[in-house]
Amino acid sequence: MSLLQDKVALITGGSRGIGAAIVERYAEQGAKVAFTYRSSAEQADAIVAAISEKGGTAKAYQSDASSFEQAEALVAQVLEDFGQIDILINNAGITQDTLMLRMSEEQWDKVINTNLKSVFNLTKQVLRPMMKNRGGSIINMGSIVGITGNAGQANYAASKAGIIGFSKSIAKEVGSRNIRCNVIAPGFIETDMTDALDEKTKAAYLANIPLRRLGKAEEVADVCVFLGSDMSNYISGQTLSVCGALNT
Numbered sequence: 001m002s003l004l005q006d007k008v009a010l011i012t013g014g015s016r017g018i019g020a021a022i023v024e025r026y027a028e029q030g031a032k033v034a035f036t037y038r039s040s041a042e043q044a045d046a047i048v049a050a051i052s053e054k055g056g057t058a059k060a061y062q063s064d065a066s067s068f069e070q071a072e073a074l075v076a077q078v079l080e081d082f083g084q085i086d087i088l089i090n091n092a093g094i095t096q097d098t099l100m101l102r103m104s105e106e107q108w109d110k111v112i113n114t115n116l117k118s119v120f121n122l123t124k125q126v127l128r129p130m131m132k133n134r135g136g137s138i139i140n141m142g143s144i145v146g147i148t149g150n151a152g153q154a155n156y157a158a159s160k161a162g163i164i165g166f167s168k169s170i171a172k173e174v175g176s177r178n179i180r181c182n183v184i185a186p187g188f189i190e191t192d193m194t195d196a197l198d199e200k201t202k203a204a205y206l207a208n209i210p211l212r213r214l215g216k217a218e219e220v221a222d223v224c225v226f227l228g229s230d231m232s233n234y235i236s237g238q239t240l241s242v243c244g245a246l247n248t
């Protein structure tokens with residue numbers, strides 16, 4: 001059974017890491033996938049080609065999620081290309097880690113704009129089409145750090161905590177329109193983002209993960225399939241941790 005047959009999904013940051021795994025899983029489950037990237041055009045093209053080869057449908061768009069204007073143009077283009085948007089996954093995100101005493105205004109703004117403002121930008125654009133379509137599922141990529149906080153990540157943790165408050169509010173605002181909004185809070189997942197951490201930090205995380213391993217991007221993507229599908233029709237306004245029990 002294909003869980004997402006013919007649903008149209010828009011996924012931000014689909015060229016690498018967790019986003020790329022979501023794009024792949026969604027296409028496997030029969031969704032028509034529109035996804036964005038910021039600069040990785042080659043990776044994005046390779047993903048589209050691989051999905052097409054398997055008979056799936058995917059299209060890549062270069063679009064900066066932190067830009068309100070670009071989000072507006074993107075959603076208009078996706079609607080023109082695919083006719084509707086059933087699922088929005090706000091996955092694009094960055095880190096600029098440093099202790100508060102050293103954090104510049106630019107590091108603060110960049111992380112808040114990429115991780116949190118982007119969620120506002122895209123959600124705002126899809127709500128009307130979803131209302132017209134009498135339903136939709138919005139999935140926002142948080143982090144357990146948005147729940148627990150983390151030294152050296154005040155900007156990142158604030159952006160991810162903001163996503164949780166935003167998502168609960170949207171769930172309450174548009175629940176009556178059959179639009180759901182949930183957050184996934186990954187723990188420590190193997191991607192370029194975590195590869196950038198030093199070995200000492202990685203070892204410290206690992207020692208605290210009850211499942212004794214890092215998570216895989218595909219394991220987060222599987223939860224996105226669930227929250228995008230009709231299997232989760234009565235789940236909204238929730239934050240689901242995918243962290244090997246790290247945040248327990």
Ligand code: NDP
Pocket residue numbers: 012013014015016017018019036037038039040041063064065066091092093094114141142143144185186187188189190191192193194
């Ligand atoms: P990666 O760094 O591996 O990939 C990030 C993706 O986001 C890339 O596709 C990148 O595009 C895209 N992106 C970055 N900035 C923008 C932008 N301004 N506009 C559009 N796309 C953009 O990250 P992960 O896969 O690790 O992380 C994905 C999400 O999961 C993030 O929100 C992250 O905060 C969250 N997360 C990750 C965890 C982990 O352990 N990895 C843990 C908890 C949460 P391009 O390739 O063009 O740069």
